[in-house]
Amino acid sequence: MNGALGQAALLVGVVASAFGAAAAIAGARDQRIVRLVPRFAGLACAAAVAAFAVMERAMITRDFSLAYVQKVGSWSTPALYNVAAVWSALEGSILLWVLVLSVYAFVVAWWVRPRLEPRLGAWASAVMCIVSCFFFVLSWGPATPFADGAPGVLDGPGPNPLLQNHVLVMFHPPMLYLGYVGMTVPFAFAIAALVTGSLDDAWLRATRRWSLVAWGFLTFGIALGGWWSYEVLGWSGVWAWDPVENASLLPWLTGTAYLHSAMVQERRGMLRVWNLSLLVATFSLTILGTFLTRSGVLNSVHAFSESDIGPWLLSAFAVIVVASVGLIGWRGDALRRSDAISSPFTREGAFLANNLVFALFAFVVLLGTVFPLVVEVVRDRQIVVGEPFFDRLGVPLGLALLALMAIAPALPWRSAAGATARDRLFWPAWCGVAALAVALLWGAHGLAPMLAFGLGGFAAGSALRHLAAATRARGPLGLVGRSSGGMIVHLGIICIAVALAASNSFTRSQELDLVEGRPASFAGHTFTLRGIETTTDDRATSVRALVSIDGGRAYAPAITKYVRIGMTVGPPSVRTGLARDVYLTLEPPVRQESGRARIKVFVKPMILWLWVGTGVTVLGTLAALVPSRRRDRTAVADAAAPTGAPAPAATGRP
Amino acid sequence: MDLTPRPADGSAPRRRRWAPVALLALVGVGGGVIVWQFLGSAIDYYCNVDEVGVRDGCDDVHRLRVQGTVDRGSVRAGDASTAFRLSFNGASLDVRYAGDPGGVFQECIAVVAHGRLRDGVLEATRIEVKHSNEYEAEHPDRVKDGEDPACAQAQG
Numbered sequence: 001m002n003g004a005l006g007q008a009a010l011l012v013g014v015v016a017s018a019f020g021a022a023a024a025i026a027g028a029r030d031q032r033i034v035r036l037v038p039r040f041a042g043l044a045c046a047a048a049v050a051a052f053a054v055m056e057r058a059m060i061t062r063d064f065s066l067a068y069v070q071k072v073g074s075w076s077t078p079a080l081y082n083v084a085a086v087w088s089a090l091e092g093s094i095l096l097w098v099l100v101l102s103v104y105a106f107v108v109a110w111w112v113r114p115r116l117e118p119r120l121g122a123w124a125s126a127v128m129c130i131v132s133c134f135f136f137v138l139s140w141g142p143a144t145p146f147a148d149g150a151p152g153v154l155d156g157p158g159p160n161p162l163l164q165n166h167v168l169v170m171f172h173p174p175m176l177y178l179g180y181v182g183m184t185v186p187f188a189f190a191i192a193a194l195v196t197g198s199l200d201d202a203w204l205r206a207t208r209r210w211s212l213v214a215w216g217f218l219t220f221g222i223a224l225g226g227w228w229s230y231e232v233l234g235w236s237g238v239w240a241w242d243p244v245e246n247a248s249l250l251p252w253l254t255g256t257a258y259l260h261s262a263m264v265q266e267r268r269g270m271l272r273v274w275n276l277s278l279l280v281a282t283f284s285l286t287i288l289g290t291f292l293t294r295s296g297v298l299n300s301v302h303a304f305s306e307s308d309i310g311p312w313l314l315s316a317f318a319v320i321v322v323a324s325v326g327l328i329g330w331r332g333d334a335l336r337r338s339d340a341i342s343s344p345f346t347r348e349g350a351f352l353a354n355n356l357v358f359a360l361f362a363f364v365v366l367l368g369t370v371f372p373l374v375v376e377v378v379r380d381r382q383i384v385v386g387e388p389f390f391d392r393l394g395v396p397l398g399l400a401l402l403a404l405m406a407i408a409p410a411l412p413w414r415s416a417a418g419a420t421a422r423d424r425l426f427w428p429a430w431c432g433v434a435a436l437a438v439a440l441l442w443g444a445h446g447l448a449p450m451l452a453f454g455l456g457g458f459a460a461g462s463a464l465r466h467l468a469a470a471t472r473a474r475g476p477l478g479l480v481g482r483s484s485g486g487m488i489v490h491l492g493i494i495c496i497a498v499a500l501a502a503s504n505s506f507t508r509s510q511e512l513d514l515v516e517g518r519p520a521s522f523a524g525h526t527f528t529l530r531g532i533e534t535t536t537d538d539r540a541t542s543v544r545a546l547v548s549i550d551g552g553r554a555y556a557p558a559i560t561k562y563v564r565i566g567m568t569v570g571p572p573s574v575r576t577g578l579a580r581d582v583y584l585t586l587e588p589p590v591r592q593e594s595g596r597a598r599i600k601v602f603v604k605p606m607i608l609w610l611w612v613g614t615g616v617t618v619l620g621t622l623a624a625l626v627p628s629r630r631r632d633r634t635a636v637a638d639a640a641a642p643t644g645a646p647a648p649a650a651t652g653r654p
Numbered sequence: 655m656d657l658t659p660r661p662a663d664g665s666a667p668r669r670r671r672w673a674p675v676a677l678l679a680l681v682g683v684g685g686g687v688i689v690w691q692f693l694g695s696a697i698d699y700y701c702n703v704d705e706v707g708v709r710d711g712c713d714d715v716h717r718l719r720v721q722g723t724v725d726r727g728s729v730r731a732g733d734a735s736t737a738f739r740l741s742f743n744g745a746s747l748d749v750r751y752a753g754d755p756g757g758v759f760q761e762c763i764a765v766v767a768h769g770r771l772r773d774g775v776l777e778a779t780r781i782e783v784k785h786s787n788e789y790e791a792e793h794p795d796r797v798k799d800g801e802d803p804a805c806a807q808a809q810g
Contacts, residue, residue, distance in 0.1 A: 364689065371693060381711055382700035384719065389696030393689065511754055588760065598754075 002058040003066055006051050006146035010139055013047035013102065016040050017133035020109070024126035028119045028196070037125045041102075041109035044132055048102035055086050055095055055145055064156060067149035068092065074158030074564060076539040081164035087173050088159035090294050090309070091145035096173065098135045100181040105132045108185055108210075116206055123192035124185075124203075131184050134316060143309050158539070161562040161569050166232045172224040176248060179218025180286045183251055185210040186258075187283035190276050194327040199334050201266055204275065208262065209625055215255050216621035222248050223496075223614035234570040234585045236507070236602040238610065239500075241390040246369040247289025250362055254282040257358035264348045267413055272335045273328060274355070280324040281362075287317045292369065345416040350408035354401065361397045365390065395448050399455060402497060405490050406432070406459035409466050424465065431461025444506065452501035456494045463487040463494070485624025492620055495613030502606040509602040511587065514547065516595040523603040525582060530554050532592045539563070543590045545597040549575050549582055557586040557599060581607040698768065703742035706771070714771035719782075720747060721766045729761055740767065740776075748775045755781040 020040030027034025055068075059082055063069050072085045072092070086092040105128040112121035139145070163169045186207045193203040225248065226238035239245060258278040261271045295310025328335070341349050368385040375383050410424035435457020436450065444450060466487045470478030478484055512520045514529035521527070530546040533556075542560040549555060555573035562569070575582040583602040590597055701712035703722035712718060722740030729738040736751045738761075749767050759765065759781055769778035 360685075367689070367693065368696075371697075383711070384698045384700065385693065386696045386698050386717065389692050392692050392696075587754065 002054050002063045003146040003148055006054040006058070007140065007144065009047045009051035009054060010098075010136055010144070010146070013044045013051065013098065013136040014133060014140055016044035016047060017102070017105070017129045017136055020044060020105075021126050021129035021133060024109075024122045024129055028122040028126070031118060034113070034118065034122045034125075037122070037129070038106070038109040038113070041106040041125065041129060041132075044129070044136070045102040045106035048099045048136075051139070051146075052086070052095055052099045055092065056083065059083070059086050062155075064153045065149055066145070067147045068145040070149040070153045070156045072159045073156045074539075075155050076537070076564070077158040077164060078539075080167065080170065081159060084163065084169045084173075085159040086145075088163045088169070091139075091143050093173070093177075093294070094135065094139045094143040094309070095145050096177055097181060098132075098139045100174075100177045101128075101132050101135055101184060104181060104185055105129060108188070116202065117196075117198055119196045120189070120192050120198045120203055123195050124188045127188035127191045128184060131188070138309060138312055142312060155564075157564045158562075161540070161560070161565060161567050162232055164562075165560070165569065165571055166228060168224055168228040168231065172221060172228050174221075175217055175224055176221030179214050179216075179221050180248075180251065180289075182210065182214025182217055183255060183279075183282050183286055185214065187279050190279040191324065191327065194276065194324075194331050197331065197334060199272065199331060201269070204262055204265055211255070211259060211262070212621060212624055215252070215259060216618060218248070218252050218255065219621070220614065220618055222252060223610070223617075227611060227614075230607070231574065232569075232571060234572045236509070236572070236583045236585075236604060238503075238607075241368070241387050243369050244289075244293045246365050247285075247293050250285040250289060250365055250369075251282045253358050253362040253365065254278050254285060257355045257362075258282060260351045260358075261355050264351050268339060268348055269337055270339050270341070270348065271352070271355075272337065273332070276324075276328055276335070278355075280320070280328075284317055284320045284324070285362075285366075287313055287320060291317060292373070342414065343416040345411060345418070345421065347408060347411045347413045349416075350404055350411050354404045354408060357397055357400050357404065361394065361401075364393045364397070398497060399448070399451050402452065402455035402459050402494065405494065406455060406462045409462050409487065409490075425462070428458050428461030428465055431464070432456075432458030435460075444502070446505055449501045449505040452498055456498040456501075460491060460494050463490040480623045480626040481628025482624050483628070485620050485622070485626070488620030488623050489617050490620070492613045492615070492617030495609050495616060499606040499609035499613060503604045503610070507602055507604045509600060511598055511600050514545070514597050514599060522601050525550055525601075525603070527584075527599065527601065529595075529597055532590060532595070532597060534592050543586070543592065545586050545590065545599060547573075547584055547597075547599060549584075555582075555584055557584040559586050559588055559590060576608055578608060580605045703740050703747045704745035706745075706747055706776075717768070717770055718776065719766050719768050720749075720776055721764065722747065723764050724759075724761050726761050740765070749778050750775055751778040751781055755783075759783055 017040070020037055020043075023033050023036040023040055027037060057063075058066050058069050059073055060079075062073055062075055064073065068089070068091050072088050073082070077085060087096045105125070108128050109125045112124055115121070116124075158164060189203045189207045189210075193199055222245075225245065229240070230236070230238045255278075258275060261275050261278060264271045265275050291310060291313035295308075295313060341352060343349055344353065368389050371385050372383050375381055406428055407421075407425065410421050410428070412420055432454045436454040439450060439453040444453060464487075467479060467484055470481075470484045470487075472478070479488070508523050510522050512522060512527055514520055514527060516529045516531060519526040519528045526549070528548045528551070530548055533544045533546065535542050535544070540560050540562045542558050544556040544558040546554040546556055552575075555575055557571070557573040559568060559570050561567070570585050572583055572585045574584070581602075581604045583604055585600045585602075587598040587600055698717045698719045699711040700719050700721070701709060703720055705712045706718070706720060707713065712720075720740060722742035725739040725741050725746065729736065731754065734752065736754055738749055738751075740747050740749055749769075751767070751769075755765075763783060766782040767776055767778040768780040768782070769776050771777075
């Protein structure tokens with residue numbers, strides 16, 4: 001019954017979103033019809049919620065009549081991981097995508113009508129509904145999770161073991177999808193602006209918060225992925241330039257570039273084609289990333305499943321790119337502006353440089369990710385582009401971004417004012433020198449990490465200078481609003497960058513053969529084996545070494561064999577500290593009666609600051625969502641100004 | 655007829671500034687060359703053991719990721735390195751890894767060794783254990799080809 005219910009719900013979603021798209025397109029001419037759009041979008045949303053609920057019900061009740069439950073369900077999977085098992089393989093992931101997208105489409109359909117020029121809003125809803133319809137079709141057809149399974153199956157293997165031993169599997173994929181899918185909203189408005197010719201900045205201002213929300217979720221989702229990798233995979237790292245990781249980084253890079261260049265368009269009316277191109281790139285990269293990682297064309301440690309949806313996604317990618325480029329070309333004359341950036345030492349000049357670096361970074365990551373695919377097609381050879389490629393190019397680009405992060409906030413708009421910039425950069429520069437001195441005293445060495453510390457201090461000083469000035473002027477309220485929120489985000493990103501530089505450059509590791517009760521030392525810490533435990537249940541057999549660090553509580557790195565899948569994983573155990581983490585993994589073979597265990601110890605500096613930086617970035621994003629007084633004044637002024645396009649009912653409202 | 659030359663006005667065609675364009679092109683070409691060189695030096699070729707020394711790219715010039723099964727009884731752990739033999743489809747290759755592969759590495763499992771060939775021995779810098787049941791399900795022939803007969807007997 002679950003299968004029939006789920007398929008029926010998805011079919012309702014297909015029909016409702018198709019009708020929603022048709023009503024929106026027709027409603028662009030007839031305002032009476034456009035009122036139907038929120039209803040169709042609501043129906044599609046309800047259908048997606050129903051389909052998802054049916055899938056959860058099937059997973060919770062272990063309905064092994066469904067092929068998907070046979071693949072990732074099991075009676076022995078704990079409740080929490082059983083809930084998350086719904087999105088642990090391809091079909092469920094697409095269903096989660098459908099759910100998130102239909103919620104966005106519904107909210108946009110309701111939100112847009114009283115706020116924007118009717119044709120623009122109608123076309124934006126049309127694009128949202130068309131994209132929704134595509135994913136509903138995908139989930140209903142080639143990637144359906146409701147297909148009948150083989151008869152007589154009473155139990156399954158459960159989700160991949162890597163997805164059933166850490167609570168982050170509950171949060172990482174949904175957060176990531178809220179980010180990925182959220183990028184559809186600004187894309188939809190960009191396409192609507194191109195179709196309707198409403199090429200003033202109203203659509204851009206109106207969707208600023210949508211872009212920011214999607215970017216915030218994407219950032220949070222990526223960081224949670226790094227945390228999951230660190231806590232689960234046992235290799236002590238957070239980022240491996242894996243194709244799936246790269247697929248999430250690509251839209252983040254172009255999305256971040258857009259958040260900066262959008263400000264140039266709002267303030268100076270420039271970079272219009274560039275902004276539209278960035279939104280198209282961001283959205284199409286989410287589709288390309290899904291194609292690369294879910295179609296099975298590239299190997300990845302994250303590729304938990306493969307399917308035949310590749311041609312669908314590749315076709316969608318091609319349509320998006322061709323249609324968008326065609327529309328931009330069609331509106332080329334209307335988009336052209338005669339203004340030029342007067343000097344590279346202006347805010348807009350720095351933002352342009354920042355955009356070029358982000359674009360180059362995205363190009364490098366894309367090249368390294370798809371190059372194996374090209375070689376395989378052309379030469380029938382399987383290759384992989386290793387981490388050195390990404391590291392060698394990514395490190396200087398990251399350092400360049402840190403430098404721009406320090407300098408750009410100090411530069412004025414429109415005209416270069418050397419004295420002002422020098423004055424604003426004086427204390428931040430000293431912060432950079434101080435950070436460098438602290439790093440040297442701490443024993444840091446090497447050009448790249450030292451540059452990261454110095455530029456990180458410089459950029460942090462610049463952000464703090466801005467926040468100090470804002471709070472002097474407005475009190476605690478100075479900490480919220482677009483620019484202050486942006487500076488808090490900068491602080492979070494700096495924190496992450498410096499922590500990555502420290503942990504990648506100064507990690508120490510060694511294997512220790514421990515004998516029960518006999519301490520061993522490494523990197524200033526003592527490790528004592530207190531015992532070895534074996535636990536067995538119907539899901540897995542786990543051997544854990546109880547190791548106390550510096551005489552304190554026992555940590556328990558383990559080797560766990562999941563009996564149903566026959567897969568062994570080595571979950572680490574981590575002592576987290578402000579300055580450094582002590583990361584333990586257990587090395588086989590381990591025999592409980594021997595009283596001996598070999599553990600691998602990694603001492604990793606500043607890891608905690610990765611997660612602190614993530615939290616600060618999220619807080620900054622929230623602060624940037626709060627309307628600031630200056631922006632409201634700008635919005636009112638712009639709304640009053642003649643634009644040549646029909647005036648929106650209102651602008652600047654959340 | 656007035657043949658007096660007209661004074662230059664704003665409508666005269668502006669001279670195109672070639673210097674910035676040339677500089678940009680130069681930077682673009684230089685950047686492209688650097689990226690291409692980095693790309694070339696960071697490529698690893700995937701090879702099965704039986705392709706080493708036979709197939710294009712599976713040679714001592716390139717970095718390799720060699721897939722095979724660890725032979726039973728071949729693992730020799732030294733003070734600073736571990737030596738073992740990989741087999742695939744009837745061919746074998748000696749591997750020397752600087753350190754202990756750790757993790758769930760053991761005999762008779764499929765692994766991917768990353769490294770370079772030196773005098774017919776793969777000097778590995780990283781050992782990945784392939785343990786995905788999905789891999790086996792999708793490539794049963796490969797797994798069967800890769801099985802060491804001794805391991806197959808032992809697993810029986």
